[in-house]
Amino acid sequence: MGTVGPRVESLASSGITCIPKEYVRPQEELDNIGNVFEEEKKEGPQVPTIDLGEIDSPSEVVRGKCREKLKKAAAEWGVMNLVNHGIPEELLNRLRKAGETFFSLPIEEKEKYANDQASGKIQGYGSKLANNASGQLEWEDYFFHLVYPEDKRDLSIWPTKPSDYTEATSEYARQLRSLATKILEALSIGLGLEGGRLEKEVGGMEELLLQLKINYYPICPQPELALGVEAHTDISSLTFLLHNMVPGLQLFYKGKWVTAKCVPNSIFMHIGDTVEILSNGRYKSILHRGLVNKEKVRISWAVFCEPPKEKIILQPLPELVTEKEPARFPPRTFAQHIHHKLFRKDEEALPN
Numbered sequence: 001m002g003t004v005g006p007r008v009e010s011l012a013s014s015g016i017t018c019i020p021k022e023y024v025r026p027q028e029e030l031d032n033i034g035n036v037f038e039e040e041k042k043e044g045p046q047v048p049t050i051d052l053g054e055i056d057s058p059s060e061v062v063r064g065k066c067r068e069k070l071k072k073a074a075a076e077w078g079v080m081n082l083v084n085h086g087i088p089e090e091l092l093n094r095l096r097k098a099g100e101t102f103f104s105l106p107i108e109e110k111e112k113y114a115n116d117q118a119s120g121k122i123q124g125y126g127s128k129l130a131n132n133a134s135g136q137l138e139w140e141d142y143f144f145h146l147v148y149p150e151d152k153r154d155l156s157i158w159p160t161k162p163s164d165y166t167e168a169t170s171e172y173a174r175q176l177r178s179l180a181t182k183i184l185e186a187l188s189i190g191l192g193l194e195g196g197r198l199e200k201e202v203g204g205m206e207e208l209l210l211q212l213k214i215n216y217y218p219i220c221p222q223p224e225l226a227l228g229v230e231a232h233t234d235i236s237s238l239t240f241l242l243h244n245m246v247p248g249l250q251l252f253y254k255g256k257w258v259t260a261k262c263v264p265n266s267i268f269m270h271i272g273d274t275v276e277i278l279s280n281g282r283y284k285s286i287l288h289r290g291l292v293n294k295e296k297v298r299i300s301w302a303v304f305c306e307p308p309k310e311k312i313i314l315q316p317l318p319e320l321v322t323e324k325e326p327a328r329f330p331p332r333t334f335a336q337h338i339h340h341k342l343f344r345k346d347e348e349a350l351p352n
């Protein structure tokens, strides 16, 4: 405890007016980091909103129309706001309340749950460690743990305050797992495959891992110099995201950073690299990043649906590979894919 460097929250509350240099982004990124509240108001292309109300309709025609919209959004954007997703608003509010209450505890309380990345204990309370030569850091603290399948959870590291945390988070995970199945089914049919195909390819009920990361972005005295999360694509199959209605997420769409507008009661969803690879690039995993601001704390709840690290070789499904559309991705396990991305990033971060 206390040996892992300052939490961003403690920096933010220390009264500093200039952020430490590790948090200042390199010049090429600074050119276009704006005030996120102004950015959110801008007109222009926007993340599609998909109404899932009809995805279980008794009519195949109606279901088909719903799937088409989802497919189009997955192919054009790789992200979307899901509405009428079937998860009760009351449960979403309980989940948010539980996470907010945990993060409102004093830092010393939260440190009792600190992870230890050096020893491989990645679940728990943490902040990013510098993983490249520049020592670059992000303006956020987080809480990370596996939430599904239930027999793979380590409940001993889950917050005990507030008392509703475990129940609210578990129920959300269960409902999200069903939603993931529905989405994967629609995406499979959209590729001309049998409905259960993608679900099976990412590990099915036993092996697909749902990992929750609560991202806590404190107020930042110099938001025009920092990022909450640097630009990346998600490695998951799907990522589901909730937030506290404070803007911050930006998508790199057609060569420009687009700030996602906050849509009430929606669940934001990403297509991750895993589905991009399996679909041979027909569905997109979009580059995105997180801005911070000097007015409001932003909190988001990301659930990454990840295939097992070693058991499955990820590669474009053979049905989607043709002479005209050769495989765009080499076969890799999920672990190899992660390694490949980290390695590339390290190289890019080195001078020259």
Ligand SMILES: [Fe+2]
Residues within 6 Å of the ligand: 232, 233, 234, 288
């Ligand atoms: Fe992400």
